[in-house]
Amino acid sequence: MSEQVKQLINQEYAAGFYSDIVSETLPPGLNETVIRFISAKKNEPEWLLEWRLKSYTAWLEMIEPEWAHVKYDDIDFQAVSFYSAPKSMDEKPKSLAEVDPELLRTYEKLGIPLHEQAALAGVAMDVVFDSVSVLTTFREKLFEVGVIFCSISEAVHKYPELVKKYLGSVVPQKDNYYAALNSAVFSDGSFVYIPKGVRCPMELSTYFRINEQNTGQFERTLIIADEGSHVSYLEGCTAPMRDENQLHAAVVELVACDNAVIKYSTVQNWYPGNAEGKGGIYNFVTKRGVCHTNAKISWTQVETGSAITWKYPSCILRGDNSVGEFYSVALTNNYQQADTGTKMIHIGKNTRSTIISKGISAGKSSNAYRGLVRMNPGADGARNYTQCDSLLIGDKCGAHTFPYIESKNPSAIIEHEATTSKVSDDQLFLCKQRGLDAEKAVSMIVNGFCRDVFKELPMEFAVEAGKLLQVSLEGSVG
């Protein structure tokens, strides 16, 4: 093996460092007092505390879902801390100058400069550290055109009518086990409102970071695109390398009013655990959007991290002529497990949905696509096209496809295509014979396989996603 390949293989998860920051962390455990504490910490109105407590009561009676194609030991929710925030955030900083320099250094190390002049051109960023939002950039500039981009905690105070109207409107409190848990204990996340007819002038982005040990992250994101508006939003996430598993249970709700367009992209790079399968994030996430008349929601996800991924970004196509899209690349290596896909619920007439899913399994990992396409009785002329491709690297990994199709309307058209292929020895030999080393060859073949999805990502991130795949695949050949 060449020296270069060895080096590549030994390269570690680059975001795996821990920042030494004094934090206020709740002792592990979950009960009503904890929920009251979180609510009080955020100085929340009474209705929201009630809402949380109702969710908690519901959660207590629910059981953890077991249908996913993943295996893990029972989670001890009493061993998880449900709130952790840097001490320096007690008084929310009003400007960058007031932010703890150690926090800023953390984001610099992650390659995310928070100084507006150094930031990626045209990207406004909300950064969430453990349980709190640290800072949101370009807020004034966005506000000039009426776009609201802030943390959800702030929105609760400043825009209570909007939050009250839409929170839980797409993902109800009792939707599922993890959504109920999130509704009870969510700590922070991003809030976006795009007013009627406005095309958001910048990419909006949230960067989630888990830092503290034994802490779960429960963020809540709510994006409302009012009539005829347009927004593109991207989230990224990383965590330190630890031997223990950590829990991340988020809820994302999107509302696309008539003629609105929301493009939601995710580059998920939570710590995946080590090569022996120790540690890593349990990523149990509920993401859903509702489309009103002529509206469109497009989910694009690149999932390379987490020990376990359980995630189904979905679209409820309520309005006539609305459009849902789901483009996904899910890569698993070593002992990672992913059960991910989407739900497209066609309610309105002439609704259309497209699902392109690319699953890549390497090492001893397991990768499942699970998707539901449902055509309701009123969905005249609705159409769906689904394409699920799996690529296997090596012979110890698994790929599975679980498509559920329910059509209650005879005029609806559903197409489903699925393929499974392997990175062949012949392909590898061709590349090596042309002077490419094995790592480069595999990453090129995998990138080619993912091309249809990468082209849906905003430009800057498509390049990043390609690099991320390369790093995540290290050690999978040779």
Add this chain to the structure above:
Amino acid sequence: MLRITNLFAKVEEKEILKGLNLTINAGEVHAIMGPNGAGKSTLGNVLSGRDGYEVTDGKIDFNDKDLFALSTEERAREGLFLAFQYPVEIPGVSNMEFLKASVDAKRKHHGQSELSAVEFMKLARETSKRVSLDQAFLKRGVNEGFSGGEKKRNEILQMMLLEPSLCILDETDSGLDIDALQIVANGVNEMRSPERSFIIVTHYQRLLDYIVPDFVHVLANGRIVKTGGKQLALELEEKGYAWLEEEAV
């Protein structure tokens, strides 16, 4: 350029090459012919270092280096090129991206800087003209949906871009019509130079009407059993291989 001494090689526990000797000097074109199963393709695969081909004895010097000390990709970067009999497809990876990565890998190996996208584009366009391959092929996936002839021309395009010192053509003529054969042969002839050598593995003498070899070898039962000039190929066409195989035993 290349000196093969007493080469023995196995594939899946089966001995295919049994004491093969061959010396190729710079600038020479050697044709290797022989019956099915004689080890012709094995020779190309052993030279380029394909997995699954186990060398049990012998020695190969390539440009004064021990070939077996080099990995598959290092051999390629040192100037050894194998044109495939059945080029595989790599869906979604554009031909352009693939070609640039190969050329850059070689340049880097020789301490040169990578070509800029613009420089490479210009070079690739000019070269694709030389093998009558439309520029649209540069944008398509590597060999993705190419016809047999287009795949072979794509191989010659890669050979031209990589400027190897030793080119091995493994039955490049199989499945080609006369027009495509001529394009491939012209490409090879254009590349003939005093510094570059060729090993042309073929079943038929037809290709050798277009690419005239300096030497013709007959490979049978894992060894070179006869060597001659270009007229040997004509003789083989007439008499077949049986008489040589008998001699070889």
